[in-house]
Structure formats: structure tokens, C-alpha cells
Amino acid sequence: MKMKDIWIKLKSFFLECKRVLTVTKKPDKMEFTTIVKAAGLGMIIIGALGFLIHILRVMLFP
Template sequence: MDIHSITLKFKGFINESKRVLRVTKKPDKAEFITIVKASALGMAAIGLIGFIIQMVNILFFK
């Protein structure tokens, strides 16, 4: 790769980044609370699955 193609790729990346930042918006309070609840529920579900796997491991394999 030469310097020219790297420069073109970098400029393209910068332009795409600017476009994304123009389109995005800050979430309002209700949307933020919904995102937090969904994230917390997902984390709790993953933790519960890990806990159940650990308990099964302790009960059957030790």
C-alpha cells in the first residue's frame, strides 16, 4: 500500500465518522432508562446462567 491509498482510506473513514455523528442524537430520559433496564436485565440473565452452570458443576462433578 502506498501513502496515497492510506490517505484516501483515512479521509473516507473521517467522512463516514462525521456522517454518523451528524445523524446520532442524545437519548431523552425515558429512552435512557429503557436502555439501562434492558442492559441490567441482560447482565442479570448472564449472571444467573453462569451461577446455574457453576451450581450444576459443583453438584455433579465434585
């Protein structure tokens, strides 16, 4: 690969990063709490499902 090709790819990568950073925004308090609640609920559901599978495995295959 030529040095010019590497430079062009690097420049386009940084331009794309700059574009993404200008489009994104910091979430407000309500949006943040909604995201935290949804993520927490998902973790609880997955943990409970794993615990249930573990209990069933222990009971069925001692």
C-alpha cells in the same frame, strides 16, 4: 501504497465519521432508562445462569 492513496482513504474515513456523528442523537431520559433496564436484566439473567451451571457442576461432579 502511494501517499495520494493514503490521503484519499484517510479523507473518506473522516467524511464517514462526520456522517455518522451527524446522524446520531443523544437519547432522552426515557430511552436511556429503558436501555439501562434491558442491559441490567440481561446481566442478571446471564449471571443467574452461570451461577446455576456452577451449582449443578459442583453437585454432580464433587
